[in-house]
Amino acid sequence: MAAETFQANLVLALSLLLTVGFGLARLVKLLHLPSVTGYIIAGIALGPTGLNLITSEILDERLQVFTSMALLLVAFSIGERFDLQQLRPVAKTLVRVSVFEIVLVFVLVAAGVTAGAFWLVGLSPAYAIATGLMRGDCSRDRRRHDDCGDPRGRGERAHLAPDSLGSGGQ
Numbered sequence: 001m002a003a004e005t006f007q008a009n010l011v012l013a014l015s016l017l018l019t020v021g022f023g024l025a026r027l028v029k030l031l032h033l034p035s036v037t038g039y040i041i042a043g044i045a046l047g048p049t050g051l052n053l054i055t056s057e058i059l060d061e062r063l064q065v066f067t068s069m070a071l072l073l074v075a076f077s078i079g080e081r082f083d084l085q086q087l088r089p090v091a092k093t094l095v096r097v098s099v100f101e102i103v104l105v106f107v108l109v110a111a112g113v114t115a116g117a118f119w120l121v122g123l124s125p126a127y128a129i130a131t132g133l134m135r136g137d138c139s140r141d142r143r144r145h146d147d148c149g150d151p152r153g154r155g156e157r158a159h160l161a162p163d164s165l166g167s168g169g170q
Contacts, residue, residue, distance in 0.1 A: 010062050013054045017046055036074055110136030
């Protein structure tokens with residue numbers, strides 16, 4: 001019985017999300033905005049950060065395939081309207097800014113974590129620098145979060161997380 005109720009809630013959540021999403025997409029089209037704006041507003045309004053009609057449990061367990069497909073469709077619709085000729089005049093500047101941003105984020109995260117690990121946690125300089133460099137590396141790509149030393153034991157670098165170094169690094 002509980003499984004049937006959950007399936008009914010899933011169908012209701014999908015129906016509600018699609019109905020409100022399509023309705024808001026048409027509404028924002030009248031305002032000369034992209035339809036994806038309506039879908040985003042619907043997701044925020046109905047999701048866990050809004051009215052919570054579509055709970056985190058439903059999103060995590062049952063709608064993950066749909067959310068991945070939705071992101072794929074959004075990316076496809078953006079790419080469909082993308083013109084490389086418009087990008088050429090600013091390509092060099094875009095590459096420079098992107099590289100600068102990546103390097104700056106890495107340096108700031110690595111320096112901040114190194115300083116915190118040394119002064120706040122009390123790790124030896126070598127362990128503090130190693131921890132800072134690992135966290136700086138992980139700051140580049142949030143999709144790799146699970147592989148970047150989660151101190152709760154997940155990820156391939158968990159054994160090097162600051163919590164597990166303890167006083168052995170001093």
